[in-house]
Amino acid sequence: MRTTIHIFIADDHQMFVDGLKRLLQTRREFHIVGEAYDGASALHFLQNNQVDVLILDINMPGMDGMEVTKQVHSHFPEVKVLILSMYTDATFAKTLMEQGAAGYLIKNTGKEELFEAIHCVVKNGQYISKEVAIKSSLIAENKPAREDFGKTYNLTRREGEILKLLVQGKTSPEIAESLYLATYTVDTHRKNLLRKLNVKNTAGLVRFAIVHDLMNV
Amino acid sequence: MRTTIHIFIADDHQMFVDGLKRLLQTRREFHIVGEAYDGASALHFLQNNQVDVLILDINMPGMDGMEVTKQVHSHFPEVKVLILSMYTDATFAKTLMEQGAAGYLIKNTGKEELFEAIHCVVKNGQYISKEVAIKSSLIAENKPAREDFGKTYNLTRREGEILKLLVQGKTSPEIAESLYLATYTVDTHRKNLLRKLNVKNTAGLVRFAIVHDLMNV
């Protein structure tokens, strides 16, 4: 790595920050540009300084890490947020990643993995601790491909056709008209779709279709 | 990196494989354990050998890379699939990641980024080429931040709240109950949502919400 990575540390434990600094300073490519013991100070610093990676302890007081992550992501999108946490809870990690965190590491991670994670997020990757990842299908969940959609979910050709039109916002009478069917028939297919996909209304059907990537939306 | 990373290369261009091997051999931590020029051979090798990372050319003949990715992910989940591709199409990359790929690199990537990507996927991260990522909302930074959603689309907090519940398949009475509101009120908000997002029914709302990534679905 030729270029220096500018790192800012936000953690409420002074000793932890010190240890982390020392650890990071063993690598030439890392440059600690600042530190803060609460979220507000961290945000303030970002306004006036170039920071590549914000290492953020998620147990910080004052302003919670979740909020800081959101703020940083929306106001300083170029800053990568790397979360350090004690929790291996996958849902928690997932939520943070969705709020804009680029990485999630549990605190007792080895230094090599930490270095790796920093490089990874700087390169636009996302990094998640192994301990967290194995707890759930947080990464790389296996969705069925579009072409075997019908097969996988046991939908017939007609059902798939009607589902597509539903996603487009069409009503039963409209679908009936465009497919030259009786509204009754369309409704029968809709009933079968609700049953097969185990949802209770059109919202569920639309959601299912989009999330499982049936549509080209 | 103390531990050796066992790499298998699957690509139909012999010269490309050779170049890649030479490139990877400049780093002590990488060990090329094998190579294949079609998907079937690659899968066969995995059955009898320890492989950490499978570098996979997505333009391989015989068995397409998409299929190999799926197979590897389901049969050898411990093997990280790193895709090499010529295409910067984000949808394509996304589909592959969903099939179980751990990383996606375009072929004219620099060696440092390649090394980085390998380390990243081994550590359970996901790596996506910058060139691909910036083309779409594949990674978080390019999506409108969730908290700006309301601002971007002029939705109020309450409207966003109700939209989320609609996507979950809830009916007006149900939403009213969970938010301690009159059904009348929920319906007013729904009317405003339909107007603001310019769709004509709930299917449109759900579709909009998911496509614009308001939800965590």
Place this chain on the structure above:
DNA sequence: AGAAAAATACCTAATTGTTGGTATTTTTCA
């Protein structure tokens, strides 16, 4: 050719959604 699956169509009743209003209270912010 015969069975199974898919597609078609119909009926009723209850619930939910949509449209087009009006109007008051609460919150936010300049």
Place this chain on the structure above:
DNA sequence: TGAAAAATACCAACAATTAGGTATTTTTCT
């Protein structure tokens, strides 16, 4: 402190959806 925005609530009428069926025709596949 006002004005504006947001949130709340109500009414009526009509359209659409959902749930519970039954039943015939057409297509697919062995």
